[in-house]
Amino acid sequence: MSNKQHTLFVCTTCASTWQDGKRVGESGGQQLLQQLQELAQNWELRNNFPIQGVECMSACNRSCVIAFAAQDKLTYLFGDLPVDSSAEAILQCASQYYAKPDGSLPWSERPQALKKGILAKIPPLN
Numbered sequence: 001m002s003n004k005q006h007t008l009f010v011c012t013t014c015a016s017t018w019q020d021g022k023r024v025g026e027s028g029g030q031q032l033l034q035q036l037q038e039l040a041q042n043w044e045l046r047n048n049f050p051i052q053g054v055e056c057m058s059a060c061n062r063s064c065v066i067a068f069a070a071q072d073k074l075t076y077l078f079g080d081l082p083v084d085s086s087a088e089a090i091l092q093c094a095s096q097y098y099a100k101p102d103g104s105l106p107w108s109e110r111p112q113a114l115k116k117g118i119l120a121k122i123p124p125l126n
Contacts, residue, residue: 006045006070008094010036012053014063015083028083029053032064035087043091045098059119066090073103077120081113089113 015028033053040046059065062079064086069075076097081090089111096110097103102124107115 004071004073006049006068006094006098008036008049008051008090009054009057009067009069010051011055011057011059011063011065013056014060014065028064031083032066032081032087035083036090039087039091043095045095049094049098062117062119065119068094068097068103068105070097070103072124072126073097073100074105074124075120075122076103076105076118077122078114078117079119080117086113 010029010033012029012033013023013027014032017024017027030053033051036051040051057065057067057077059077059079064081064083065077065079066081067075067077090113092111093105093114097105105114
């Protein structure tokens with residue numbers, strides 16, 4: 001198992017409804033974050049892979065958006081994730097990411113919900 005710090009970022013402004021320059025109600029990103037946090041209560045990696053809400057990840061036309069990041073690993077940014085059906089696949093993919101020393105997530109190994117929505121694969125800083 002990895003001892004590197006991992007984080008699952010979730011955009012909380014994704015899929016917002018705006019009126020007069022102000023957000024109305026709860027955004028799709030906030031709903032997704034809540035679903036992930038609820039599911040993660042029974043996730044074996046809940047203490048090793050924190051889930052963090054982020055105000056905006058600047059992929060507004062591709063919402064909902066999440067990212068996997070860890071020291072010395074690839075960083076992945078995924079978008080076009082449906083609020084109501086992707087939380088389980090996100091945690092499954094996060095587990096795969098955690099298990100790989102370099103964080104690689106080959107297309108063929110990803111859950112179906114994360115096969116199409118990849119927006120970026122960023123190399124590690126090292």
